[in-house]
Amino acid sequence: MAAIYQAVYRRASSLICRLHSTYVRKMRYLNVLKEDDSLCRQAQTSGTFYLFHNLSPFLQKVGEKYFVPQLSAAEIKRILEKFKETEQWIEKSVLIGCSDEHIPHFALDLGALEKSVIESQLKGSFTNLQKALFVVDGKDSPLLASAQSLLQWHNSHQYCSKTGQPTQRNTAGSKRVCHASGITYYPQMSPVIITLVSDGSRCLLARQPSFPQGMYSALSGFCDMGENVEEAVHREVAEEVGLEVESLWYSASQHWPFPSSCLMIACHALVRAQQAEISMNKLELEEAHWFGLEEIMEGLKRQPRSAKQNDGSFLPWFPPKQAIAHQLICEWVKQQTSQLA
Ligand SMILES: NC(=O)c1ccc[n+]([C@@H]2O[C@H](COP(=O)([O-])OP(=O)(O)OC[C@H]3O[C@@H](n4cnc5c(N)ncnc54)[C@H](O)[C@@H]3O)[C@@H](O)[C@H]2O)c1
Ligand SMILES: [Mg+2]
Known part of the structure; x- marks a missing residue:
């Protein structure tokens, strides 16, 4: 056969x-x-x-x-x-x-x-x-x-979550089946939005307590069940920094394996310059600031090691080019510099 x-x-x-x-x-x-x-x-x-x-x-x-x-x-x-x-x-x-x-x-x-x-x-x-x-x-x-x-x-998917029986994989490893319940399990990813918020002339970057010292990144968050990308961006920005997004546009996406298999969906978002006062959620973030174009360009040149100052504090530095946050920051710089030209 x-x-x-x-x-x-x-x-x-x-x-x-x-x-x-x-x-x-x-x-x-x-x-x-x-x-x-x-x-x-x-x-x-x-x-x-x-x-x-x-x-x-x-x-x-x-x-x-x-x-x-x-x-x-x-x-x-x-x-x-x-x-x-x-x-x-x-x-x-x-x-x-x-x-x-x-x-x-x-x-x-x-x-x-x-x-x-x-x-x-x-x-x-x-x-x-x-x-x-x-x-x-x-x-x-x-x-x-x-x-x-x-x-x-x-x-982490060796057993069926309904019957507790062992699941069997196909040869390619693209699925697992529980023969007792007939359920087929497919590899899962969690959709996560990552948003670079701008007020037109500055962009907003934040730190989570788990970040390496001195590193700031764009706002991110897991999508809730039933939510679309636009709703997730609006909600995360409101939850984490207390701002209301006026408009947003998609940039790119990336698979990110930490903590386990996220689909990062990267967007730019605009808030009104007159309503740009940050109200940070201290349960999720330890710092959130607006950065001007020059500060961003300086930060992009810094490496974690060169960011450390003599008194032990750190100047801001940003995620490396492998992270989609880096791409969002570079796109923002390009857009700002083209506006100035
Ligand atoms: N590639 C990049 O440039 C980049 C940049 C920033 C963040 N990230 C990734 O984005 C992920 C999410 O960002 P965040 O930490 O700000 O999210 P977040 O703001 O939603 O907060 C994380 C918390 O959300 C809860 N949560 C809800 N759904 C979850 C799920 N499916 N899996 C795990 N936790 C869930 C947990 O309580 C968790 O502690 C991080 O794991 C990080 O690795 C990637
Ligand atoms: Mg977050």
């Missing part, structure tokens, strides 16, 4: 090849792998693997640069042999993408095996995700973030 499916799939994909762009073919291929367990199992044998250890990605350092190595199935088998483990471990991997040439990419967490043995065999180290995202090449960070989120979701 599987052979017939595969022949049909090959026939269909050769037709698709002639009709569609590389991107469309890639997406269609990934979609087939998610639906077809036997094809996905076969793909694991020719795929590449990103390694994790208790959700920390494996990195290699060459000179000053960090790389995220992709291992072949044969290399994974060699590691497993060292631990006298079988290649069945590979079935624990989750599908995270594929190359333009349809080489599938998987993520595999070897958390149950001794970390130092793997690190010395592969000459690298498992690195905390928060650090990894800021040292690897920009194109690798979204991949690491989504791979880790998917692995984390599987870790």
Whole structure:
């Protein structure tokens, strides 16, 4: 039966090849792998693997640069042999993408095996995700973030929340099913709005007590059940700084893996300059200020280390370029400078 499916799939994909762009073919291929367990199992044998250890990605350092190595199935088998483990471990991997040439990419967490043995065999180290995202090449960070989120979701959804029975995953790891209740669970993300509020000439940045010292960011908050993006922006701005948003517009979005899988929806918002007095919610924020264009441009140049002053206090600095808050701040600067020109 599987052979017939595969022949049909090959026939269909050769037709698709002639009709569609590389991107469309890639997406269609990934979609087939998610639906077809036997094809996905076969793909694991020719795929590449990103390694994790208790959700920390494996990195290699060459000179000053960090790389995220992709291992072949044969290399994974060699590691497993060292631990006298079988290649069945590979079935624990989750599908995270594929190359333009349809080489599938998987993520595999070897958390149950001794970390130092793997690190010395592969000459690298498992690195905390928060650090990894800021040292690897920009194109690798979204991949690491989504791979880790998917692995984390599987870790915490081993049981059905209705029956308490174990759930079974499909080969790609794109869903889990409880056979007792028939419920299918899909990986979840929480929508979060992040808003850069402006009064026309200044922008509002705030600090949560958990932020590193001196760092200010745009206002953020989880969407409530049933809320749309516009309502969430209005509510969060009102809740956190006591201001009423007049107008808002969407900028971009980003997957953010902290605390666990958020879809950050970034917007700009305008409040009236005559009604811009901040009334900060002390339960959520420890500081909130209006910043002028010059202060923002100075802050963008500062690194956490250069922000520290002799008396131990910190000058304001802003999230690094990997965070969507940084993009919002840069867009605001661009818009302000174009108004001045
Ligand atoms: N990438 C970026 O640029 C960037 C910048 C700022 C914040 N963030 C992320 O946005 C997230 C949310 O921002 P926030 O902390 O201001 O949110 P918030 O203002 O909604 O406050 C967080 C509180 O909301 C409650 N909450 C409601 N729904 C929740 C859910 N689904 N998951 C967890 N807590 C929930 C909890 O009590 C939590 O303590 C943060 O986790 C942070 O990592 C990302
Ligand atoms: Mg908040």
